[in-house]
Amino acid sequence: MTSLSDLPLRDNLVGQEPYGAPQDAVPVSLNVNENTHPIPEHVAIDIVQSLARAVTGVNRYPDREFTELRSSLAGYLGHGLSVEQLWAANGSNEVLQQVLQAFAGPGRSLLSFTPTYSMYPLLASGTDTEWIAVERPAEYALTPEGVAEALREHQPDVAILCGPNNPTGTSLDREVILAAYDAFDGMLVVDEAYHEFDTERESAVSLLPGRHRLLVSRTMSKAFAFAGVRLGYLAADAAVVDALRLVRLPYHLSALTQAAATAAIRHADAMLATVADISAQRDRLADALTALGYVVHPSGANFLLVGGFTDPSATFEALRARGILIRNLSIPGHLRITAGTKAETSAVIEAITALGPGGA
Structure with a gap:
């Protein structure tokens, strides 16, 4: 039987293991x-009805720009965001992959502070991006000084700050984000997959005005109880969204995904x-x-x-x-x-x- 070692894999994929939790x-x-x-049952019923309506049109391609969904996401996040500042994909993993496809790749680097989300180095490998791991302090909490020093030293093309951080649960302070943004010239992603559970801290979305290199990634998999739908999204400068269009696959969000996610956002209070x-x-x-x-x-x-x-x-x-x-x-x-x-x-x-x- 053929094994991976028999195939002409790219060098940086040799010996890698695919992501997989038991x-x-x-x-x-x-x-x-x-x-x-x-x-909630009433939400599920509305989602199913939305899916039923969407199914009648699946002989046609879905809205390539998923405008209704982006409008709903902008309304949910608030902070005066426009439709042009929102993006979405099949889970935040695909959003982050598209970010690396647009701003990283061969000869470029991705930096984050470990231990952190195990997909980051896998996404780096998959896009031929150099992975730079900087160890977190003993109690895992990042400091403005420590983060700024690491970014000034390595000058990555992309850096990701996960807050609250997976797997440690550590919250991310606003001062750390600001120090990180000012310390280097690359793209700064704040991964807020678990933000809804951190009620003491304002979203980094509030920091977007005037910061065109700041991207805030979110997901509907956690607080929204929508993991099986696979819907991740991102808020950023409209130019960043234009960059992601360059690397996305055509019609990457199905009509069913768009319908289900838009319906769920209509019931955000009940879902949360x-x-x-x-x-x-x-x-x-x-x-x-x-x-x-x-x-x-x-x-x-x-x-x-x-x-x-x-x-x-x-x-x-x-x-x-x-x-x-x-x-x-x-x-x-x-x-x-x-x-x-x-x-x-x-x-x-x-x-x-x-x-x-x-x-x-």
């Missing part, structure tokens, strides 16, 4: 930071009604694990990075055997746990308590 049909799945709460409960369960989980002696890092997202496990791999497998799936990201002594419903959170607390100190 998928298992367990009762409690808390490993990929999904919103585990169901979509679970955010407060998820945040409460996150805090409840943090308190319980802290009481058990674990190190719980501060989180502004819908998940926790938890340290103090004697053997994270063994704990991961022990929980999996109990029907609970969390995430082992190979950070020594740590595991990441998504905040779910009250019942799911209770199940995790009870299972880790039963395993004993250190998750043994």
